[in-house]
Amino acid sequence: MSDSQNKNASLTNKSSSTKSLEKAQKNPISSKTKVKKSKTKKQVVDIYQMVTDKIIHALDNGVKPWACPWDRTQEFGQLPLNFKTKNHYSGINILLLWSETVEHGYSSPYWLTFNQAKEMGGNVIKGNKSTQLVFYKPWERENPEGETEIIPMLKPFNVFNLDQIEGIEKPVIKPSLELVNEFGFIDNVDAENIINGTGITIHHSGNKAFYRPSTDEITMPPKALFHHSDNYYSTILHEISHATGHQKRLDRSMAGRFGSSDYAFEELIAELGSAFSCAELGIFGNGETQHACYIASWLKKLNEDKKFIFKAAASAAKAHRWIFKVEDQNDKEVKKVA
Template sequence: MSNPLNDLINDIIARIEAGVPPWRQAWKASADPKAPLRATGEPFSGSNAWLLAFAGALRGYRSPYWFTFRQALSINAPVAKGEKGSPAILYKTRVVGDPADGADVGPADDTGDPRILRYLKTYSVFNAEQLTDCPQQYLNVVEPDPAARAAARNAVLDAIPARVEFGRGTPCYVPALDLIRLPLPEAFDTPDDFLATKAHEQLHWSGAAHRLDRTFGKRFGDEAYAFEELVAEIGAAALGLRIGLAPQLLDSHAAYLGHWAKILRHRPSALLEASGHAQRAVDYLLAFSAQAAVAALAA
């Protein structure tokens, strides 16, 4: 059966094979990344977060707001003639034999439980800047104060209780010791390079057996570690969107580009699977700073 994301997956594979993953390429010459927002102001999550942020950055949109065709009409700001939408992903479930479909629900296996069919479809969304006479509330985006944004980045990453050992030459997470090893901050070209590397290793840290227990060996065999790197890459990009931290391409991870392209060609759905794991990791890591903020208010 044809995957509705075939065109998108093929484009992503081509970009990876060209040497720069799309979740990094968009911000090479772009401003502070922003998490894409629905028409209601609610942030997109999962794959849609980095897919739409990527699309917006490549096209130079400053507004983080995205609308469906009908949502644009509902605010009297129809999509401008000739504008092309960006793909977003909708996950749906259906009980096989659902009475709503005019059929009896029946057990699908020996457990006696009805079978749940999960599938996805794509739909088009348009940035606020693609609309005609869009209300200014969706266009007048206030840029955050750089000092405040930098403090927020540090607060989020510092709240993650990972054990970090500084002074090592190669950044890495060591599962056997459950610690992150990082060069000293001054060894990096910029503060953002240091923070992006730290975030990447914290994504790995989240996958430990006593945390989110990410294990891919049985499914991906020799590609297991490359897949974990893909999860950490997408996760660090998604986390960066939440805190305004542009992804950085780490030289030590360039070797995985061929593995990622191979995995996606063999199993296109792996991209969405990796995005799902990445989103769970981001939610897990952000919970620490949320807890710290609640504790500070209660003090």
């Protein structure tokens, strides 16, 4: 090859490199960015699967992870809460924290993130592992109609029970003697106020507890038939959780016959809704024992759909907020017009 040919080839290579650089500057999306997006998507799927696996493991071992683990005679509120902010955890996070409490035998209802523990002058005891919780972070996107939609994106974060942290003075938990000495049926004033505040028609007759959607009425056995008042209140809160699904309230689908998957899903919502409400009221009732077919249906759906428990917990949290007349902030900005 001659000197002139070498020179021309060199100019051609430089020209190609310049064009490639200009093209890259106009279209800066690299293969690394695509890989990062793929990893983020996989992480979300893993979070759903992690939570679902925990619930399946608990049910397989005969434990309902939505059963509050605290002794009813304790004076503290039974919903798990953040020790620094004093805010209660909600939805699926309640199930995760209750499940961890049972598995590890924690005595405290309080939790902190690693940074919160440091800010309060404490530190995590060496060798202790965190519990992973989730929260929804708003993500905006434009739909085909030109409107801006707010999509909730699932994100993980980690917390430690106060039993796992040193350097922070723990609250002294004392039994409530009033509760310890209670026997038989004793009216729970707070629970009665919440129940009456729903405005739902409740009849006391017969020996079965049920909600009839067609008439929007609850039937309960007389209070005298219950061995303990907590069992009465946990049962009626279960039925009230059903009633929140009526079309004039939260308008949930109430379709499905006994034994069907739809019916079992509604039963799970009522189970969770009652558990959340009982925990807030300090009620440690046993409620009605669920039929074996419900457990089988729940396990089947959990294995088929990793978002199943999230859907049920979200609906139960809405029912709980409706019962306690707490405004649902999450529904305020589900969608906004640009």
